[in-house]
Amino acid sequence: MASAHIHIVSPASARENNGNWQTASRWQRHLARDCRVTIGPGWQAGDPVPDLLIALHARRSAAALAAFTDAHPDRPALLVLTGTDLYRDIHEDDTARASLERATALVVLQPRGLDELPAALRPKTHVIYQSAPRLRPARPRAPLDVAMIGHLRAEKDPQTFMDAARLIHTPGVRLLHIGAALDPALGQRARATQDATRAYRWLGALPHMATRRRLRRCHAMVIASRMEGGANVIIEAVTSGVPVLASRIAGNVGMLGDDYAGYFAPGNAAALAALIDRSARDVGFIMRLRRQCAARARLFAPGAERAHLLELVDNLLFR
Template identity: 85%
Template sequence: MARAHIHIVSPASARENNGNWQTASRWRRHLARDYRVTIGPGWQPGDGVPDLLIALHARRSAAALTAFSDAHPDRPALLVLTGTDLYRDIHDDAGAQGSLARARALVVLQPRGLDELPEAVRAKTHVIYQSAPRLRPARPRMPRDVAMIGHLRIEKDPQTFMDAARLVGTPGVRLVHIGAALDADLGRRARETQDATSTYRWLGALSHMATRRRLRRCHAMVIASRMEGGANVIIEAVTSGVPVLASNISGNVGMLGDDYAGLFAPGDAQALARLIERSANDPRFAERLRRQCAARAALFAPAVERARLLDLVDNLLLQSTQAHEGTV
C-alpha cells in the first residue's frame, strides 16, 4: 500500500538556514519513517496533490494554502504559526487571517502563542514544542563567549546586543554574534561595533552544525528579539547545557517559563549588560539559570516532538479518510 504524501510549504530554503527551514527539515525527518514527505516553497494547481499540506507561516504561505484548500477542500491542511505571523500578521493582514480560517488545524510552538489567536480557532490549535538532540556541555573557553545567534534583522534586535557589548566591562567576557546581515544597515553597525570594542565580534553566517558546536562552548546565549514564535536557538542552548538570557516577550517566556530569572526588558541594553555581568561574576546566579534551563530540557526532546506531530498528522489523515469514505 502506497504511503500517504505530505507536502511541507516552507517560505525559507536550506540556503537561508533560518528557523522556518530548520522546522521544515526537522519535521520531514520526523515524518519520513511513516510518510512520503516533500518540501517546497509553495503549492499551486498542477503540482502533485499531497494527502496533507503543512504550511509554515500564515502570511508567507497564504497563497499556497489558499490554492490548495480551494482546489482540494476535502484534503486537510495544517498551518504552523512560526513567529512574525503569530505576533504581527494575523492581527492586521487579511491573507494571514484567511490562513487561520482555511487550515484544518493550527500549531503554535509554545503555549503563550494561544493567547494571540482569535477565540474561534483556539479549539483546533495544538502546542508542539520544537526539539534538538542533546549535546554534552563543553567547558567554556577564555574569553568567555556570550553568543547571539540569528540573522541581523530588526525583529531579532541585534542593536541591543551591540549596545550591551559597549557596556560590559567584566574582563574575559566577549559578545559574539552569528548570523548573516539581512539588513545592510545592521551589518554596517555590526562592523562599526566590532571596530570600536574588543568585547564584540560578528562572525557572519555559519552552518547549523558549526553554530551548535560553537554554542556548546559558550558561557551563555542571548536572544534579544522583539518578536518570536518559539525560537530554535533557545532549544539548542538548553539542550547543550548553555543558560539563556532572553528578552521578556511572550514567545520567550512561553519557552523558558514564567519565573525564569534570565529575562530583560526588550531593547534595554543596560539590563542585558547587567545580566551578562551577573552571570559571569555570580556563580550562584549562573547555576540558577542552568538549573532552570535543565528543568525545561525534557520539553524539547526530539522523541516528544515527533510523537506529538505524528499524533496530529495521523488523526488529520484518518479523519480525512473517514469523511471521504462516508461520502462514497
C-alpha cells in the same frame, strides 16, 4: 499512513538556514519513517496533490494554502504559526487572517501563542514544542563567550546586543554574533561595533552544526528578539547545557517559563549588559539559570516533538 504523501510549504530554503527551514527539515525527518514527505516553496493547481499540506507561516505561505484548500477542500491542511505571523501579521494582514480560517488545524510552538488567537480558533490549535538533539555540554574557558545567534534583522534586535557590548564591565567576556546581515544597515553597525570594542565580534553566517558546536562552548546565549514564535536557538542552547539570557516577550516566556531568572526588558541594552556581567561574576546566579534550563530540556526532546507531530498528522489523515 506509510503511503501518505505530505507536502511541507516552507517560505525559506536551506540556503537561508533560518528557523522556518529548520522546522521544515526537522519535521521531514520526523515524518519520513511513516510517510513520503516533500518540501517546497509553495503549492499550486497542477502540482502533485498531497494527502496533507503543512504550511509554515500564515502570511508567507498564504497563497499556497489558499490554492490547496480551494482545489481540494476534502483534504486536510495544517498551518504552523512560526513567529512574525503570530505576533504581527494575523493582527494586521487580511491574507494571514484568512489562512487561520482555511487551515484544518493550527500549530503554535509554545503555549503563550494561544493567547494571540481568537477564542473560536483555539479548539483546533495544538502546541508542539520544537526540539534538538542533546549535545554534551562543554564548560566554557576564558574568554567567556556569550553568543547571539540570528540573522541581522529588526525583529531579532541585534542593536541591543551590540549596544550591550559597549557596556560590559567584566574583563574576559566576549560577545559573539552569528548570522548574516539581512539588513545591510545592521551589518554596517555590526562592523562598526566590532571596530569600536574588543568585546564584540561578528562572525557572519555559519553552517548549522558549526553554530551548534560554537554554542556548546559558550558561557551563555542571548536572544534579544522583539517577537518570536518559539525560537530554535533557545532549544539548541538548553539542550547543549548553555543558559539563556532572553528578552521578556511572550514567545520567550512560553519557552522558558514565567519564573525564569534570565529575562531583561526588550531593547534595554543596559539591563542585558548587567545580566551578562552578573552571569560572569555570580556563580550562584549562573548555576540557577543552568538548573532552570535543565528543567525545561525534557520539553524539547526530539522524541516528544515527533510523537506529538505524528499523533496530529495521524488524526488529520484519518479524521
